Amino acid sequence: MAERNIRNQPSEDLPVRKDEPQVLIKDLWKVFGRDPKRVLKSDLREKSKEEIQKKTGCILGMKNINLSIKKGQFYILMGLSGSGKSTLIRNIIRLVNPTAGSVIINGQNVTKMSGEQLLQFRRKTFGMVFQHYGLLPHLTVLDNAAYGLKVRDVPKGERYAKAMRTLETVGLKGWEDYYPGSLSGGMQQRVGLARALANDPEILLMDEPFSGLDPLIRRQMQDELVELQEKLQKTIIFVTHDLHEALKLGDRIAIMRNGEVVQEGTPEEIVTQPADEYVQEFVQDASPAKVLTAGSIMEPAKVLLYAWEGPKTALTLLLSNKRKAAFVVDKNHKLLGVAKDESLAKLLDKGEYIEKIPQSSIRTVPTVSENTILEDMFSIITHNPYPVPVVNDDGRLMGVVTTDQIFESITPAEGDENG
Numbered sequence: 577m578a579e580r581n582i583r584n585q586p587s588e589d590l591p592v593r594k595d596e597p598q599v600l601i602k603d604l605w606k607v608f609g610r611d612p613k614r615v616l617k618s619d620l621r622e623k624s625k626e627e628i629q630k631k632t633g634c635i636l637g638m639k640n641i642n643l644s645i646k647k648g649q650f651y652i653l654m655g656l657s658g659s660g661k662s663t664l665i666r667n668i669i670r671l672v673n674p675t676a677g678s679v680i681i682n683g684q685n686v687t688k689m690s691g692e693q694l695l696q697f698r699r700k701t702f703g704m705v706f707q708h709y710g711l712l713p714h715l716t717v718l719d720n721a722a723y724g725l726k727v728r729d730v731p732k733g734e735r736y737a738k739a740m741r742t743l744e745t746v747g748l749k750g751w752e753d754y755y756p757g758s759l760s761g762g763m764q765q766r767v768g769l770a771r772a773l774a775n776d777p778e779i780l781l782m783d784e785p786f787s788g789l790d791p792l793i794r795r796q797m798q799d800e801l802v803e804l805q806e807k808l809q810k811t812i813i814f815v816t817h818d819l820h821e822a823l824k825l826g827d828r829i830a831i832m833r834n835g836e837v838v839q840e841g842t843p844e845e846i847v848t849q850p851a852d853e854y855v856q857e858f859v860q861d862a863s864p865a866k867v868l869t870a871g872s873i874m875e876p877a878k879v880l881l882y883a884w885e886g887p888k889t890a891l892t893l894l895l896s897n898k899r900k901a902a903f904v905v906d907k908n909h910k911l912l913g914v915a916k917d918e919s920l921a922k923l924l925d926k927g928e929y930i931e932k933i934p935q936s937s938i939r940t941v942p943t944v945s946e947n948t949i950l951e952d953m954f955s956i957i958t959h960n961p962y963p964v965p966v967v968n969d970d971g972r973l974m975g976v977v978t979t980d981q982i983f984e985s986i987t988p989a990e991g992d993e994n995g
């Protein structure tokens with residue numbers, strides 16, 4: 577880094593630290609129409625979108641936006657149709673040019689870049705995923721995923737290797753030679769995501785990427801994106817209409833109305849302290865089942881059996897705790913499943929010495945992760961007599977969630993029915 581400074585490299589190559597804003601949006605305006613600057617120069621700038629339109633015919637796309645987005649943040653833009661979300665996203669990479677204000681990315685003023693500079697910068701820094709997948713139908717999945725690299729003149733071997741890797745990342749291994757037309761919507765969107773990721777961009781711009789998908793696939797894609805982000809730690813700016821998508825994915829949310837940001841904060845802040853009626857309306861149907869996660873309501877398992885214990889010890893433990901069954905973990909606290917008193921007793925009936933609970937006496941059970949929302953646990957609790965174990969990526973048991981806990985959490989407290 578010192579060497580870079582001596583050589584006086586442009587700031588674009590200096591890494592942005594995790595706590596610094598990677599995207600800084602300052603006093604950004606967009607007015608569509610003829611001679612839009614006149615709106616900003618006059619007292620019209622204080623007027624509402626409606627009034628500006630009535631007086632000048634110009635449409636206010638974005639009004640005085642100020643946002644700061646940190647590296648690695650999952651940043652959500654939310655608001656009703658026409659509130660300016662897409663306009664903001666497009667202005668960030670100047671697919672649309674702002675009327676006033678600036679966009680600073682990695683310390684560089686994007687609004688001041690020349691055409692050629694901008695093109696290079698865009699290709700290097702951004703990946704984009706939009707609602708309509710924008711795949712090229714005459715190219716295979718592999719060629720679509722490699723497209724951004726081809727545009728950047730990355731040699732064939734390298735770009736295919738990279739594209740293969742990102743296709744694998746998004747779960748499309750084996751589909752390389754197919755054409756987009758033979759893929760489902762969800763799969764096509766994965767190709768779109770792979771194409772955006774193949775460049776290894778620092779910033780991903782996603783404008784309603786999942787809106788065209790049916791609800792189940794959509795939820796699955798959200799889960800996968802959460803998982804992927806955990807690994808990749810990209811800066812993501814993500815537009816959605818859907819509150820639950822926003823709450824599930826976002827580190828921070830900006831709520832837009834008529835071109836303005838009316839509230840900005842963490843999902844929790846937005847839900848618990850909506851700034852005005854508009855936001856209130858947005859969040860009022862934030863059902864706890866869709867907001868609360870297994871991790872937020874789980875409790876430690878009260879009785880645990882250890883895989884290295886013998887069946888007699890395990891059975892004694894169950895009896896003394898008045899339990900019919902309990903979860904079994906190994907020495908790393910990894911969940912192996914559940915053992916029932918009946919099956920342990922049966923082992924003992926044989927009268928043989930058994931050193932440890934045999935695998936055949938341990939039943940596997942469905943598990944969830946700490947991020948699973950309660951709604952996604954309903955199907956498990958209806959088919960499963962046990963509490964639901966919550967495990968981490970390594971399969972370690974983190975806690976358990978009972979059916980009672982779930983229903984208690986999603987039922988409003990007495991006297992609280994109205995909000």
Ligand SMILES: Nc1ncnc2c1ncn2[C@@H]1O[C@H](COP(=O)(O)OP(=O)(O)OP(=O)(O)O)[C@@H](O)[C@H]1O
Nearest residue numbers: 608635636637655656657658659660661662663664
């Ligand atoms: N090219 C354009 N010319 C004129 N007006 C535009 C243009 N693009 C957007 N607008 C206007 O800017 C405002 C914001 O539009 P934008 O597309 O950003 O909304 P949005 O929040 O993305 O909506 P949606 O949820 O429907 O996608 C709207 O009033 C729209 O009519």
Ligand SMILES: [Mg+2]
Nearest residue numbers: 661662663783
């Ligand atoms: Mg839009």
